[in-house]
Each structure stands twice: as structure tokens, then as C-alpha cells.
Amino acid sequence: MATILIDGRACPARTDENLLQACLEAGADLPYFCWHPELGSVGACRQCAVKQFSGPDDKTGRIVMACMTPVTDGAILSIDDPLAREFRAGVVEWLMINHPHDCPVCPEGGECHLQDMTVMTGHARRRYRFAKRTHRNQDLGPFINHEMNRCIGCYRCVRFYRDYAGGEDLAAFGAHDDLYFGRYEDGALENAFSGNLAEICPTGVFTDKPFSAVYSRKWDMRGAPSVCAHCAVGCNTIVNARQGSVRRVLNRYHDAVNRYVLCDRGRFGHGFTTMSTRPRAPTMRQDGLPVPVSIATALDRFAAMAADGPVVGIGSTRASLEANFALRALAGPARFSTGLAQPEHDLTLLVPALLRATPARNPSLHDMEAADAVLVLGEDVCVTAPRLGLALRQTLRRAAYPAADAAKVPRWMDAAVRMLGTDAPSPLLVLTPAPTDLDPIAATTHRAAPDDLARLGFAIAHRIDGTAPDAPDLSEPETRLAGSIAATLRAARRPLVVTGLHHASAALLHAAANIAAALHAAGTDPALSLVVPDGNSMGMALMGGLPLDAVRAMAREGEIGTLVVMENDLTRRLDAAALDDLLSAVPHLVVIDHIATPLAHRADLLLPATAFAESGGTLVNTEGRAQRFLPALAAELPLQESWRWLQQCAQAAGTANAPDWTDLDQVIAAMAREVPALAGAADAAPNADYRLDGRRLRSEPSRISGRTAVRANISVHDRPLPQSPDTPFSPSMEGAYATAMPGALIPFYQVPGWNSVQSLNRFQQEIGGPMRGGDAGTRLLDHDRPHDWHRDIPAPFTPAPDAFLLLPAPRLFGTEELSTLSPPIAARATPATLRLGTLPPGLQDGDTVRFTLAGERIALPIRHDPTLPPGIALCPPHMAARAFATPVRIRLHGNDTP
Amino acid sequence: MTASERPLTAMIGLPDGPPDCAAYGRAGGWQAVRRALRDMTPDAVIDLVTASKLRGRGGAGFGTGQKWSFVPKDPAATRRKYLIANADEMEPGTFKDRLLLEGNPLQLIEGMIVAGYAIQAGHGVIFLRGEYHLALDRLNQAIAEAHEVGWLGDNILGSGFGFEIHVHASGGRYICGEETALLTALEGRRAQPRSKPPFPQVGGLWGAPSVVNNVETLCNLPHIVTNGADWFRALGIGPDSGTKIYGVSGRVRRPGAWELPMGTPLREIVEHHAGGLRDGYRLRALLPGGASTAFLDAGQIDVAMEYGAVEKAGSRLGTGLAILLDDRTCPVGMLHNLEHFFAQESCGWCTPCRDGLPWVERLLQAIESGTGQPDDLDRLHDHARLLGPMGRTFCAHAPGAMAPLASGLNLFREDFEAHIRQRRCPLHATA
Amino acid sequence: MSTADPTLPPELRDRITGLARAEHRPRAAAISALTLVQDQFGWVSDPHLAETASLLGMSPADLDGIATYFNLIFRRPVGRHVIMLCDSVSCWIMGRDAVCARLQARLGIRPGETTPDGAVTLLPIVCLGHCDHAPAMLVDRTLHGDLDAETAERLADTLRTPAP
Numbered sequence A: 001m002a003t004i005l006i007d008g009r010a011c012p013a014r015t016d017e018n019l020l021q022a023c024l025e026a027g028a029d030l031p032y033f034c035w036h037p038e039l040g041s042v043g044a045c046r047q048c049a050v051k052q053f054s055g056p057d058d059k060t061g062r063i064v065m066a067c068m069t070p071v072t073d074g075a076i077l078s079i080d081d082p083l084a085r086e087f088r089a090g091v092v093e094w095l096m097i098n099h100p101h102d103c104p105v106c107p108e109g110g111e112c113h114l115q116d117m118t119v120m121t122g123h124a125r126r127r128y129r130f131a132k133r134t135h136r137n138q139d140l141g142p143f144i145n146h147e148m149n150r151c152i153g154c155y156r157c158v159r160f161y162r163d164y165a166g167g168e169d170l171a172a173f174g175a176h177d178d179l180y181f182g183r184y185e186d187g188a189l190e191n192a193f194s195g196n197l198a199e200i201c202p203t204g205v206f207t208d209k210p211f212s213a214v215y216s217r218k219w220d221m222r223g224a225p226s227v228c229a230h231c232a233v234g235c236n237t238i239v240n241a242r243q244g245s246v247r248r249v250l251n252r253y254h255d256a257v258n259r260y261v262l263c264d265r266g267r268f269g270h271g272f273t274t275m276s277t278r279p280r281a282p283t284m285r286q287d288g289l290p291v292p293v294s295i296a297t298a299l300d301r302f303a304a305m306a307a308d309g310p311v312v313g314i315g316s317t318r319a320s321l322e323a324n325f326a327l328r329a330l331a332g333p334a335r336f337s338t339g340l341a342q343p344e345h346d347l348t349l350l351v352p353a354l355l356r357a358t359p360a361r362n363p364s365l366h367d368m369e370a371a372d373a374v375l376v377l378g379e380d381v382c383v384t385a386p387r388l389g390l391a392l393r394q395t396l397r398r399a400a401y402p403a404a405d406a407a408k409v410p411r412w413m414d415a416a417v418r419m420l421g422t423d424a425p426s427p428l429l430v431l432t433p434a435p436t437d438l439d440p441i442a443a444t445t446h447r448a449a450p451d452d453l454a455r456l457g458f459a460i461a462h463r464i465d466g467t468a469p470d471a472p473d474l475s476e477p478e479t480r481l482a483g484s485i486a487a488t489l490r491a492a493r494r495p496l497v498v499t500g501l502h503h504a505s506a507a508l509l510h511a512a513a514n515i516a517a518a519l520h521a522a523g524t525d526p527a528l529s530l531v532v533p534d535g536n537s538m539g540m541a542l543m544g545g546l547p548l549d550a551v552r553a554m555a556r557e558g559e560i561g562t563l564v565v566m567e568n569d570l571t572r573r574l575d576a577a578a579l580d581d582l583l584s585a586v587p588h589l590v591v592i593d594h595i596a597t598p599l600a601h602r603a604d605l606l607l608p609a610t611a612f613a614e615s616g617g618t619l620v621n622t623e624g625r626a627q628r629f630l631p632a633l634a635a636e637l638p639l640q641e642s643w644r645w646l647q648q649c650a651q652a653a654g655t656a657n658a659p660d661w662t663d664l665d666q667v668i669a670a671m672a673r674e675v676p677a678l679a680g681a682a683d684a685a686p687n688a689d690y691r692l693d694g695r696r697l698r699s700e701p702s703r704i705s706g707r708t709a710v711r712a713n714i715s716v717h718d719r720p721l722p723q724s725p726d727t728p729f730s731p732s733m734e735g736a737y738a739t740a741m742p743g744a745l746i747p748f749y750q751v752p753g754w755n756s757v758q759s760l761n762r763f764q765q766e767i768g769g770p771m772r773g774g775d776a777g778t779r780l781l782d783h784d785r786p787h788d789w790h791r792d793i794p795a796p797f798t799p800a801p802d803a804f805l806l807l808p809a810p811r812l813f814g815t816e817e818l819s820t821l822s823p824p825i826a827a828r829a830t831p832a833t834l835r836l837g838t839l840p841p842g843l844q845d846g847d848t849v850r851f852t853l854a855g856e857r858i859a860l861p862i863r864h865d866p867t868l869p870p871g872i873a874l875c876p877p878h879m880a881a882r883a884f885a886t887p888v889r890i891r892l893h894g895n896d897t898p
Numbered sequence B: 001m002t003a004s005e006r007p008l009t010a011m012i013g014l015p016d017g018p019p020d021c022a023a024y025g026r027a028g029g030w031q032a033v034r035r036a037l038r039d040m041t042p043d044a045v046i047d048l049v050t051a052s053k054l055r056g057r058g059g060a061g062f063g064t065g066q067k068w069s070f071v072p073k074d075p076a077a078t079r080r081k082y083l084i085a086n087a088d089e090m091e092p093g094t095f096k097d098r099l100l101l102e103g104n105p106l107q108l109i110e111g112m113i114v115a116g117y118a119i120q121a122g123h124g125v126i127f128l129r130g131e132y133h134l135a136l137d138r139l140n141q142a143i144a145e146a147h148e149v150g151w152l153g154d155n156i157l158g159s160g161f162g163f164e165i166h167v168h169a170s171g172g173r174y175i176c177g178e179e180t181a182l183l184t185a186l187e188g189r190r191a192q193p194r195s196k197p198p199f200p201q202v203g204g205l206w207g208a209p210s211v212v213n214n215v216e217t218l219c220n221l222p223h224i225v226t227n228g229a230d231w232f233r234a235l236g237i238g239p240d241s242g243t244k245i246y247g248v249s250g251r252v253r254r255p256g257a258w259e260l261p262m263g264t265p266l267r268e269i270v271e272h273h274a275g276g277l278r279d280g281y282r283l284r285a286l287l288p289g290g291a292s293t294a295f296l297d298a299g300q301i302d303v304a305m306e307y308g309a310v311e312k313a314g315s316r317l318g319t320g321l322a323i324l325l326d327d328r329t330c331p332v333g334m335l336h337n338l339e340h341f342f343a344q345e346s347c348g349w350c351t352p353c354r355d356g357l358p359w360v361e362r363l364l365q366a367i368e369s370g371t372g373q374p375d376d377l378d379r380l381h382d383h384a385r386l387l388g389p390m391g392r393t394f395c396a397h398a399p400g401a402m403a404p405l406a407s408g409l410n411l412f413r414e415d416f417e418a419h420i421r422q423r424r425c426p427l428h429a430t431a
Numbered sequence C: 001m002s003t004a005d006p007t008l009p010p011e012l013r014d015r016i017t018g019l020a021r022a023e024h025r026p027r028a029a030a031i032s033a034l035t036l037v038q039d040q041f042g043w044v045s046d047p048h049l050a051e052t053a054s055l056l057g058m059s060p061a062d063l064d065g066i067a068t069y070f071n072l073i074f075r076r077p078v079g080r081h082v083i084m085l086c087d088s089v090s091c092w093i094m095g096r097d098a099v100c101a102r103l104q105a106r107l108g109i110r111p112g113e114t115t116p117d118g119a120v121t122l123l124p125i126v127c128l129g130h131c132d133h134a135p136a137m138l139v140d141r142t143l144h145g146d147l148d149a150e151t152a153e154r155l156a157d158t159l160r161t162p163a164p
Ligand SMILES: Cc1cc2nc3c(=O)[nH]c(=O)nc-3n(C[C@H](O)[C@H](O)[C@H](O)COP(=O)(O)O)c2cc1C
Pocket: B055, B056, B057, B058, B059, B060, B061, B062, B064, B067, B086, B087, B088, B089, B090, B091, B174, B175, B176, B177, B178, B179, B180, B212, B213, B214, B215, B217, B218, B395, B396, B397, B400
């Protein structure tokens, strides 16, 4: 720790940061634009100018850019210096020369960093009297608006999009004061993280398009801390809502997880909450038709059904722990299913077991960024866990640190560090059946069938530690590859192995665990990351339950009176015949869901549930981190949380020990008692009785307006707002708010003078570090089981002459169930194709082929992809055939083209 | 003057064009490569150049030997290093490097081999202005011939030292002349300058150690190695060593460029070599060393054209090629022209330069065209004050742009006021 | 040659690939590759830019960011001849404005424009390093100095055959 003097005030500062960070951490108001905590410094905007003095006797000083000046002990600087102030006011004045001054109609208005900084510097009078330049804007697709006239040329967008996220289709064009930031031509931004531009751009050039369509000011919306459910990474989000609907999702900083960045699936996937088809009332099937009924009638009906025989509950990996636990409580642990069919069920349950038994760190995303060698084995993380793929991309940035350190260039000096790292070897080794977005930056890529990749993995482990079993009969190139990868991993200090359930292969999981264990034995500090498919797959793995296959067996035996399926569209889990078998053997089908699934249409009783934005609950991410989401909207009856429905059903049916929970915390407490593996989930966030300074937290910014005006045609009276028993939030702007609030309870970021997301700096202990009030969530998994080598080594994959091994190739947009219902995401989903490495005789690229998949006869156009290994075909899961999710062998039937 | 008194240009202006390898050798060329590669260690070459007190001719005047000494000396063979000739000459009023490039490309090549040997760089790059088509053809021809004869390639003269030269023809941007922007341009990027550290000598092209030297700087090297440091120092009249290519443009009788001893008085250059102002014109002021140097007024014409003296007079030696403002040319118009150039050539990276210079340009245009307002002068002064000192903007482009403005605002104050008062240019833009 | 062929000829593709291979990284050949394309077609059309980008392993946006940054890469069609008239300080002092005015009048275009017959494009250019012969201009690859309105006009006329 160093001490620096800021305008005479002694402030602690770290020597590995720059003066701008130090000033911000000291609570000083120093404006900036081009610097971004996650992107580092480039010194472009010149807004952070301060006066630095060489010593106590230096009265003149020198203007320096704080963001480009390292902290040195005893540094003396002045923010208040008249010349520094004048220069900063000048910078804003220059920036505003061409700005359209259109704040009243700009979606950024009220949470605009440029507005904040303009006020901060005191620039209030326009002295430039010449014409402004204007630009043509582009259509950048369904996610992002473009209004180039608002650009202040800070270069953040391209630095984020290109340098940080690896996007290729956004660039800076032109020169001098004729700059243009956009695409080469109109069209959707291709990168999976394009939505972050709305937060990265300090003004209103790039804004959230779906949000703008139902536009609100920040101060007119309620916020709640939430957790993204669209993959297993569990990025922390803020949900903004107004007038009963979700308006947008923003990033909520979590130091170890998503930090400053969300993927587009997470940011724009919330549209399913406002679907017009969403079930909004309980319905009962009468004479074959669904009829809306009251809650009481629905519950009576349930009681009658339950009297017919045992209730079996099918849970869901996309529902909260609390919802699943409530179902488990209703049906009983022996009649509760994970909602997963084999093999996914087995593999999902295997993951926590493996993590516990492998002597390796189970890393957070931030931890992964620091890996100095990464082996990706089989999993296409860029689509199964996009934010995780982005974290792996950052390992390249770190690879430049040794060169930067040697050249005495601070690590935050972004452009210089990247330049010095030009020839730094990439730490990424990507072994997957099909190309991934990481390939272009990988040191090694290798294409093979999942079994062959697993064999390679076993062989790598053996070459790191001879006591690990070797894979027999490797080919010569495979032996060499295994040897070189083993050597690379072994030479690393913090190697990381990543795999997952993408190809539903236990062998891949086992091989990865062996490699991690071998690296541990070899004296490195390895990490093992296993990617599960859904937002709460890990929670389900820890809760446990029966596979769907067991439920089918029970049904066949006539052991089910009522089947309650909660937030799980079984048409995605079981092929049509299997599902028909199951349902025909069950007298009553009850579906609880917040979306209209094909299964819901078949329900005898459909109970409308709340979506994430209207309920609280806990999800466990792939790393075993339990994280709480809280409602941004009050659930309006008859919509209820699944757990409330289930609790009421239990009561109505007179189930023995039917729970009498009245709030979420009681569910969590009961779960912690009954499922010890989930006991830690109780600590994921403070309870609803948390009070700050004796008060509830406010969920609305202090200036909220229009709460009465928006319904002035109905009534001008303020209407009492419902108070949720599940959260410590008040439903209004009444309540406490502070920068030291727990990270799990941050409903929005705002401090005086800082209305944009940049105010986050004030909520962190140090910039880029944990939250002042503690990070959200709690980790449930730590390795504590004895390790043993896995020895189940598969035989080599042999392509069959007349058949393909069809592997699921999930799509960033279009595969995950909930986000696909969101209109902007749906607009980005492209039709399914069948990708083949080798074209069967007589077939050409673009021909349509027919084949049977997951019980469905389907026809798909083929796309030739010569990079695929022979005998392998790829098709997106759930798209062509609804139940297709795990590898199968298929036979193609002829050319369908006329 | 004898050939040895003007070593840089001795072989320039031959009736048959630039010398080929053989003619260059007959006239004394290649001695330096022989001497350096056969008889001297790389460090001895650096020491010799340091002792010669050669200072960079690209404008900043940094000691060449000293610059080289920052290049890491660890096992050379395993490390890529680059020696780059800055032939991007784009400073308005400057035409010396073109003379050297077109007139005697082999001299530059020999200088680059010597410099490459000194810093143990195997790769040489000539960063050439894209508009210099003739220079491009001649350089390519000279390089090909030198390669054929064996002055370039592996193991030159059996010394074990190998050196290749490539010419990069620029896409055209003044900022590419700034050495870090030049490196960025060579990497196939938008030529934005880089922050230092790392200095190019440590982390330059592709992060590898790189030295960027001006063409004229490099052309001096063969002569220093051949004739020694003492000889070179003795060429200068004042404290600075060597000769310098000086030049004059504007309304003089004989505009041109001449190789003269470092420290030659400006008066001698203007009156003797350039023949003084044309009939009917009087000298009003001048930019001593290119567009980015501050104005000197006519009374300062006795300044010696050497780094220290010009600085003392309130300007910079810069490129050493003076632009003369006569009494029938409007100083406001001239400043408008200069600032138009600087605004257009801003790379667009940092705010004050990108958005401040166009404002300055428009203010000057308004004043020149008679729509100036009294407080426009305050705005111009603000810009000169806020952008002038180094360190406010990302690189030296804006300070360069402010040098003529700041000095011009003082020197031509009455002209400015007359423009604003009379709502027109009291002179016509050009007589 | 102001309209572009849809694809680059194979020899040109080979030369670009060769340039890219000779560099430490392919992108370093960006300017030389664009210059080659421009030498052949006069300017760099969208399809040519995209094709060049793919030969260099770059995205079109990336390469266009470079193309639009530099002065000498033309992203719009130009005439068969390009006149680049210096607009920097020495030439300005020596009367380049008068030369420009005459050229404009004679060609019937303003700087930045091309004559309707596609013969000549008139562009301003920064100092050509010919200040001792100011005003100066570059016509295609040839430098001309000591211009006045008449000599410039005569030069321009030779570029248009038949003369208007
Ligand atoms: C805006 C700007 C433009 C420059 N243009 C040139 C140039 O065209 N040629 C040149 O040799 N140096 C130019 N320089 C100076 C170079 O940055 C660098 O100092 C020089 O090439 C070093 O060579 P030297 O040490 O031999 O002088 C320029 C500097 C700046 C700030």
C-alpha cells in the first residue's frame, strides 16, 4: 500500500493501479470516459487530467492523465487545481461540439455517463458556434440501437467488442473528427456480447433496443437483484420493471462471476416473461377443453386428483431450488424426479461428485481468467456457457503479462500490454468435435469424436502422471498430441481443464478429472471446471431425485395417481412415444409453468406460475455457487410462485406434514434442514428480515415519478403497493440505500453525481474487487472426497459406413428454452441444418435429407463442413426434433431434392 | 564546398541519376559497411556514433547513439529486432528526405546496414510516403541491386551479419511520421500513436525492439563510420555536429535545399542560398523548421540554425526547412492553412486534438473570411494554452499544431484584430 | 475503370497472399494489398475490400477501418486520372488557390469530384515535398511543380482525350 496526497488529503492507494483508480477509490469525483475498469487505460479521452507535483516544493506541477499514471508512494496531485479543472471542462466542451444535445429523447438520458461528467466538469454553456457533423445510423439487429451522432469518440466500444470480446464486425472507421463506430454494413452485431455496448458506451450511441421500444427512464423503474437462468454460469443481473412488466436486464457486478459483462442471451432473453401466450389463470380441462378457474377451484380439483392415488413430482433444472424443494415436499423424496432423462440425469449427478473427489480447484470465472494453460475437452463453451467462454478468452490477455512486466509496463496499460503480447503463446488448447469460437485464438485445436477426445484425455493424464491409466491403441498423431498437451499443461502453474455435459459423455468427464488429478500430483495448481446445461442443473444435482426413466417405470406399474410436472417441458426430455406412454399411464397430469409449453397444453390442471422476475429463489451455478434472485415485480394473483402453488396443493390435499410456509425464507430454512447438501444456500443472500439502518431497502430510485401519473386515466390516487414477504425490499422509493449494501441486494447503482452504471465504482471495495457489502452468493462445493483414477476408457470411435454419429450442436440463440421465446432472441435464431464432415455419395451441400431422430421423421438441409471428423454429424438440439439432446446414431434417407 | 564538406549530397544531382552499386562504391560508398562489419563490434559502432554527437534529423533531435543504446543487448540471434527508416516526410514545407531518397538511395541503404549492425537487427524497413512514387521505384531498384551484389542478405561480407530491407509505402497520414504511429501502421492497423513506455527500442514493431531513425539521420552514418567522429563534429560550425540539409520555400528568388554546416545562420540561408525575397516582397516572419515550429519574426533572422539557438529564439530547429511569410501574404490565412492541415491530419484518437483543432481551424476561417468575433481570439488563445504543452494530448501532433498558432497570435495580433474589426481580410489572401 | 469487377483476378489474389505470407502477421500487408487492388481498379470497391480482407484473414470491418483511415486508399470510384493538388502551406503561399480555382473551372468539378466523362478526379493533398517548386501537384504517379493557372490547365487538358 502506498499513500498519495489528493488535494492535500492523504489517501491509501495500491501501487499496481493508476491514479484515476486511486482517486475513484478515495471517493473523489474525477471524470473519465475511455478508461473502463475491465478494459484498462488507453489515454484517449484526456478527461481524467489532474495536476501532479514532483514534490512538496513543486508549485507549478504538470498536467497528467490520471488513468495513464501509475500510483507511486507519496505522489502529490490535485483534482481541484484551476488549470486541471479548466482542461477537464475543455475536454467536455470539445466532446460536446458535435453531440446533438438530444438528451430529452435519448434512451440514455438520466443514466448517461456523459451527462454526469458534463455536470461534474461544470460545462454548461455552448461556445462553439459552427455546424455540427451528422452521421447515418445503422440497423444493428434486434438487440442494439445505433445513434452515431451522440458519439464522443472514446473508443470503448471497439476496445470492448474487438479486443475484449473477440468480435470482428464492429470497427472504427475514418479519421480525425470524422470517426464512425459501426459495422461494415447494416446487419445484426454478430458477437455474443454485443448487448454490453449499451453499458460500455458512455453515451447514447449504443442502447438496448427492446428496452427503447417500451422506453422508461431509469428513475421510473423498479430494480431487483436477479440471476440469469439462461445457462449454468449464473451471471448476476439487475432486472428493471415498470407497469407490471420487465423492461430490461442489466449486468450486476459480481467480482468472481460475470464481473462487468453479460452475454446477449442473458440480457435479451427476458422476453418470455411478457409473452401474450403466457398462462395467466389456472385452467382445468373440461370436455377436452381448458377452462379458466379460480385458485380455490383449482386447488379443490387438485385435492380430488390427489385422492386418486400417489402424487409423483417432476422437477426442473430451470426452476429454483425452492420450487423444486416444494415439489419434493409435496410428492415426497421417493417420488420426486429431477426431470432429467438418462444419461443426462446420471451425468448431472456425477458432476458434483467428481468436483468433490478431484484434487483440483473448482474455479470461478474470474479464477479461470488467470489460468496459464487451458484445456477445453469436448465442450463448446462459447454456446453452452457463453460468459465462461469469454472468461477463457481473457487468458490470452494475461499471457501478455510477463512481457509487460519485463518491459515495466503496468498491466492496466491496455494497448501497450496487448501489443507486447503479440507473440505471447496462447494458453488455449481446444479439443472439440466441431469448430468453436475459441479456435481462432487457440494454440492447438483438434477435431475428433467425443469418445476419441476422451481417450486423448486419458492419454494426456497418463503422460502427466504415469499412475493414471493410459488409453490403449492410440494412433501415432494422437500419441504425439497427447504428449505435447501433457507437456504444456505440466509446464503451467495454474492449468485449467474444462469439459461438460455437451456430449453427454461420462468418459469426457472422467478423462478431464484424471487430467486435473494428474496435474495436481505433478505439483501444479490445477483447476477443473465442469459445465452443466441449465440454470439450476447443479442445484438439482445436489438435491437429487429419480431419473425420468424411473418415473416411466412407476407409471407403467400404475403407481402414479397424479403427475405434477413443474416448469419442465417434457417434450424436450422424452421422445413423443415415450411421453405418450408415460402420460397414458397417468390418470391426472398437473402442469405448473410460466410459459405455454406443448406439455402444458396436455395438462388436466394447469397452474400459472411466476417467472423469475416476479419471484424469489435460488439457483446453483455450474461452479456450485448458490445465488438468490429476488422479484422485481409483485406477482399478481392468480399468478403465484411455483412453491406457493405446491405448498397450497399440499395443504389442499391434506398431505401429511404439509408445509405452512408463508415466505421464501421458510422454504429455504426447511430445505437447509432436509437437504444438507443445500444447507449453504440459506446464506446466498440476506433474509427478508434484513434491514439497513433499521429500514427496508428501497427498490425504486429516490426520484421515481409517474407512479400515479401512469394510471391517471383510472385514478389519480396513489395506490398502496403490495409488500412482498419474500424480500427485504420495500415496493417503493421509501427505504434505505447505501453503497455498502450486500452485493446480493443491489437493486440499481446510483450515487449522487453518478447516475450511470459507472457508479458501480462506488460500491466496490476496490475497483475490480469484491463489493463493499460482500459479494452475492455462497459456494456449496468444495472437494472433500478421496480421489481415485477413472478407468472406464471408451473404445475408439469407428465411423460406420452407412450411419453418422449425430452430436448436439447447441446454438447461442435458439436452443435454450426460455430465451428462445424472447422476440429479439428468436429473431437471431437461424434455421436448423445438418452439418456433415463427409457427404454421402450422391448428396450435395444444400440438399435436404430425411432421417428419424428422437422418434420424429425430419427433413433438414445439409451443410458440408469439412473440418468435422469423419462419421460425425451435427444438429442443434431441440430444434429439428424436440427431444433430441444427446448423441445418437442416425441413418440418412436419400436426397430429397426434386 | 568540397564533396567531403557536403557528404550527404555529394553524389546527388548526377546527370545519370542516382549511382548504382558500383558507381556508389567508386565514389567512396560501401567503406562504412566494410569497416563496421569487418573491423568493429556493434558496440563500437554505437560508441562511434555517440561520440560523433549525431542528433536525429526527424525533428526531435534526440542523440542517435544514445537512442540505439537502449536496445536490449541479450542474445541477438534469438531475437527479432527492427531498424526502421522514417521516410514519411509529410511535414509541410519539408522536402529534404525526398532529395536523399531519390538522389542516392544506396546511401540510405548503407546507413541502414550500419545502424542495423549496431543494434543487431536483421530486419530493415523503409516507411515511405505513399506519394513518393519516384523514390519508391528507385529504392526498390537499389535494394534489388544491393541484394544481388551482396550488400544485403545473409552473412554480408562474411561477417555473419545478415540484413534485409523492405519498403512499406504508406497509405498516407501525417501522423505515420510519429514513430509509434508508424509502428502501428506497419502492423496493419489504424495508425494511432502508442503510449510510452514501452519505448520502441524495447517494445516496438510487434513488441520487438525497434529503432526508428529519420532518413537524413541514417544517411549521415556511412560518412561518420568512414571518416570518424572528430571529422563529423568538425563539420558543424557551432555546438552541433555534421551538416544539415536546410531549405527555404515561400516567395524567395531561389527556393531550394542545400547541405550546409550545422549551425549556418538563417540569414545566410535565406539571403545567400535562397537569394532573398523576390522583388516587391519583404520578409515578415518565418517558420524555421516546418509547419510545426513556432514563428520567428523577421528580426530574428540572424539566429544560427542549430538545436539550441533556435530553441532560445523561441522556436525549434525541426526539420531545418524554413517557410517564409512575406508582407503580402495574410498571416491569418497562413495560420488557417496550417491549422487546416493539422486538423485534417489528427488521427482522431484523443479528444483535444481531434475536436479542438477543427474548432481552431473554423475560428481562423471565420476570422479570415470576415465573420470573426472579438472573443474568438480568446478561444484561440485558450486552445494554444491548453493544447500547447506536451502531455495534454496523446502525442506531439497537437503541440506541434499549437506552436505556429501561439506564436502567430502574439506576432500577428494586429492583423487578427484588423480582420475582426474590418470584417474582412485587409490583405487579399495571396497578393 | 471506375466500376469494379466482382472478383479479384487470380494473379492479384496470389500476389496479395504472397504479401501476407511475407509479413510477420498477414494484416501487416493490409495497405500494400489495398494499394495493389487500387492500382488495378483505380479504387477499392466493397466486394474487392471484402475479398482482400478474407485473403488477409481479417474481417471486412477491420480492413475497412484501415482503408477509411488512410488518405490514399479510395473507397469511392475515381476517374482514369487523379490530380492531387497540394493544399499545404508553401503551395498556398505560392498561389495554389488560384491554380485550384482554374482547375475547378476548367474541369467543371470541385475538389473531391470526378468529371462526368470519368476522366479526372481532383483531390487536395497534403504537402508533396516539392515546396521549392510550389505550387505542386501529383498527376497519377508524376509530380509537377512551379505551376500556375495556365500550366495546370494545360496539364489537365492533356488528361482528357478528346479534350472537351
Ligand atoms: C506528428 C509528428 C510527425 C512526425 N513526422 C515525422 C516524419 O515525417 N519524418 C521523421 O523522420 N520524423 C517525424 N517525426 C518524428 C519521429 O517521431 C521521430 O522522432 C523520428 O523519426 C526519429 O528519428 P531521428 O531520431 O532520426 O530524428 C514526427 C513526429 C511527430 C510528433
